[in-house]
Amino acid sequence: MRVLLVTYQSTTIFTAMVPLAWALRTAGHDVRVASQPSFTGVITQAGLTAVPVGRNHTTWRVGELHPEQVEAERNGLPAPYDTVAGDAEPDWARMRDGYAEMLSRWHKLDNFPMIADLVDYARHWEPDLVIWEPTTYAGPIAARACGAAHARLLWSVDVFGAAREHYLRLAAGRPDDPLGEWLGGYARKYGFDFGEDLVTGQFTIDQVPGSLAVPTALDRVPMRTVPYGGPAVVPGWLHAPPELPRVALTLGTTATERYAGFAANVPDIIAALADLDLELVATLPANVQGTVGARPERTRLETFVPLHALAPTCAVVINHAGPGTFLTTALYGVPQVTLPWDFDEPELARRAAAQGGTLTLRPDRVTGEEVRDAMLRLIDEPGFADRAEDLRREMLAMPSPAELVPRLEELTAKHR
Structure with missing residues (x-):
């Protein structure tokens, strides 16, 4: 047809x-x-x-x-x-x-x-x-x-x-x-x-x-959902499993392409995570990377990494609850901290938090310490990973x- x-x-x-x-x-x-x-x-x-x-x-x-x-x-x-x-x-x-x-x-x-x-x-x-x-x-x-x-x-x-x-x-x-x-x-x-x-x-x-x-x-x-985000190349550092728990920070492209920027304070979030015993991968536009200052140890600043390759290696993904980002991460059973702001994002994040595999915070009011605390809860409390896995199984059954x-x-x- x-x-x-x-x-x-x-x-x-x-x-x-x-x-x-x-x-x-x-x-x-x-x-x-x-x-x-x-x-x-x-x-x-x-x-x-x-x-x-x-x-x-x-x-x-x-x-x-x-x-x-x-x-x-x-x-x-x-x-x-x-x-x-x-x-x-x-x-x-x-x-x-x-x-x-x-x-x-x-x-x-x-x-x-x-x-x-x-x-x-x-x-x-x-x-x-x-x-x-x-x-x-x-x-x-x-x-x-x-x-x-x-x-x-x-x-x-x-x-x-x-x-x-x-x-x-x-x-x-x-x-x-x-x-x-x-x-x-x-x-x-x-x-x-x-x-x-x-x-x-x-x-x-x-x-x-x-x-x-x-x-x-x-x-x-x-x-x-089948992840697709356009042309993608898997970087060499993703070929091996991480030596420390890996956390991704990815807030999409719409905020910087169409608006004045991210609602959340990205440098504050990165600084709050800097002393933890983990690897942080932050995918940020070049102009936002310039606001971070000195790159913290064990932090990768990348302009783009294909999420379907990155998410499965992560313990937590911090994101904006954009549906493509959220559903791709959920497909791999990874707990998420969501910082929703635009249009459908807060409603999707609210429903995800009720499902039990995520925590959601309002980005224009949140501090880096609050993001850090939420991320640590997702790592330390096994119930979040269990519910994220439930969501993954539900998606795979579709x-x-x-x-x-x-x-x-x-x-x-x-x-x-």
């Missing part, structure tokens, strides 16, 4: 889609990835066929012009999605206004430049299945316009689907629905009726294990992308 994956130009989101694209391709299916023109290099670097559509315009480019406003919004989920985290009582008017705000500041900006070209291409190529990341609504619009089956592929906890269920329950009998009205306009334009599948897909491919997932009534199809392909073939036939 023909499968079209659709995402706006975000590397961290795209990398979560790559293993399934590989699995479909190696099963004999024709797989292509549609995104904005400037993203084609990232797609082809992953060995996949790129389809450039629309213009190069995204939320992040707008944010570059107003960094102070974007920075002020970093600290968890905005409305309407914060109702999932229990940060706010579900309230119809507040959620309605939240959807309107997200449309004007996010969803329209990312999707409008792609929709017309994507629909034209889909009608030309006629895919059997369209797989889209959960905010690239251009995907389901194009799928419905050409008669394809379509599914969301989640990269984190499903705050989008759960918030939508809250909203529909609260909005029963009310006509005002900013997201539905926006998508309904495209439905009418391209000759079909609005349906909730334009918001949450005909089914949802979920890489988050059930013990951490946000519960919804949606048709959820589990899929095991179907791999390759094992999922026959199910996707069945679902495609069902929904076409």
